[in-house]
Amino acid sequence: MAQREQWGSRVGFVLAAVGSAIGLGNIWRFPYMAYENGGGAFLIxxxxxxxxAGIPFMIMEFGLGHKFRGSAPKVxxxxxxxxxxxGWMQVLVAFVISVYYVAVIGWTINYTGFALNQAWxxxxxxxxxxxxxxxxxxxxELGGIRWSILGACTLAWGVTWLAITSGVRKGIERACKVLIPLLFVLVLVLIFRVVSLPGAMTGLDFLFKPDFSKLADFSVWADAYGQIFFSLSIGxxxxxxxxxxxxxxxxxxNNAAMTVFINCGFSMLAGVMIFAVLxxxxxxxxxxxxxxxxxxxxxxxxTIPTAINTMPAPVFFGTLFFLCLTMAGVSSxxxxxxxxxxxxxxxxxIDRKKTASIVCGLGFALTVIFTTGGGLLILDIVDHFINNLCILSLALAEIILMSxxxxxxxxxxxxxATSDFTVGNLWNICLKVVTVGVLGYTFIxxxxTDSGTPYGGYANADLIALxxxxxxxxxxxxxxxxxxxAAPGFSNNR
Structure with a gap:
């Protein structure tokens, strides 16, 4: 069996892991979650x-992948x-996410162009x-294909195919070494620009002003754990x-801790950027x-395009903002x-190029559904159940199995054995008690909630099907x- 590929450097791996963790949710979900759940108090x-939960679970997954040298099914x-x-259930859920997530990336690509003249x-x-x-x-009711969206999705799938077929070191690592540093630079440039605008400090005060009474509400704590899991690509x-x-x-x-801290630090930066604009x-x-x-x-x-219309130098801010969304989406x-x-x-x-071509080809074909007039409605239902049912249940199953x-x-x-700092019994307790408890509560x-009230007011038949x-x-x-x-070498260890 061919020797398994390796990352070219520690920096390359961390940037790739951070690139996976940092996605669109960091930019448009975390700021609102903080605002809704006590502002600055939510940081506690x-x-x-x-x-x-975040660091312990990440250490567990890094340890599993590293020890058994394989993808989820092999692990x-x-x-x-x-x-x-x-493992295959996790992979299939990931595939579904790849199919609809790229539609949103297509929107960000189109809007990067729209920002040049505020086409909205x-x-x-x-x-x-x-x-x-x-x-x-x-x-x-699908309606017709929106050709500008399909074109942008084709570009996004093409970039992904190129990165995957080029290999771990020459494709994924190189892409993330460009995308992630550039993403941070662009966000910092945007923050530097928007915090000086009239009203920006009011927005930041609104975001970070603590409401400590919220800490007595267990749902706030559950939301904090949910945000950690949704944004870290674990499970x-x-x-x-x-x-x-x-x-x-x-x-x-160390790699796990760095990945989690950098991801969460980016969420904080995104919060500053968004609420300064608001x-x-x-x-x-x-x-x-x-x-x-x-x-x-x-x-x-x-909301952001509306805000861009009120800003000086709208082309500058709009283009950079949607470029940031695009890069965060593509790396994920x-x-x-x-x-x-x-x-x-x-x-x-199967060899890498053939496998990636099949996966990307099938994914692209299914993505076409999300480029139609009914695409957003389908995406809304699928994304809700993927996040609130599938990912949570599989992460819960994984942690119960391991614990x-x-x-x-x-x-x-x-x-x-190979780490600068070690974890002890407290790590076990965090996973066996805290993580299992909060994930279990949130899932139930x-x-x-979804059983009692049809999500989004959609018809039950649509919710069942999608x-x-x-x-x-x-x-x-x-x-x-x-x-x-399976091919030889898949059924190793036990």
């Missing part, structure tokens, strides 16, 4: 979650052949939903694959910051597709893939 549960098979299906006009909301998306009235195959390319002497614990927008339109604050797609493609997309591709390479021994079935001691010893509450069915379908397909004959 957020940092607590970072220390008790879980190494823990016991009956657990291989769990005086009514960014009407432009986005109408002229640009051609939004239909139902997820099952769905990516970090297992990336860490499998580390050299044998790699510092597991503060200026509120000042210019004589509104309260609370009236203009938002999250998700609406923030990125409606590369990591997601690598997690999928590496799994099929490991299992079936109470397989045991954490071997992985802890393996990680400590999500299921109860949402509730995802996990059962992934389970069935994972069993099929598990039964397929």
């Amino acid at each position: 549960p957020y940092i607590f979650a970072l220390l008790t 879980f098979r190494s823990l016991g052949s009956k657990w291989e299906f769990l 006009g005086a009514d960014p909301k009407g432009f986005f939903f109408g002229e640009y998306l051609g939004l239909t009235g139902s997820p099952m 769905f195959a990516i970090m297992l694959a990336y860490s499998s390319y580390l050299p044998k002497e790699a510092d597991i614990n 503060g200026h927008m509120a000042h210019e339109t004589n509104q309260a910051v609370s009236d203009v604050a938002g999250a998700g797609v609406g923030l990125a493609f409606i 997309h590369i990591s997601i597709v690598e997690a999928v591709s590496s799994s099929f390479i490991d299992k079936f021994g 109470y079935v397989v045991g954490l001691e071997d992985i802890r010893s393996h990680a400590n 509450m999500n299921v109860i 949402g509730w069915s995802l996990l059962p379908v992934a389970f069935i397909l994972s069993l099929v893939l598990k039964q397929k004959q």
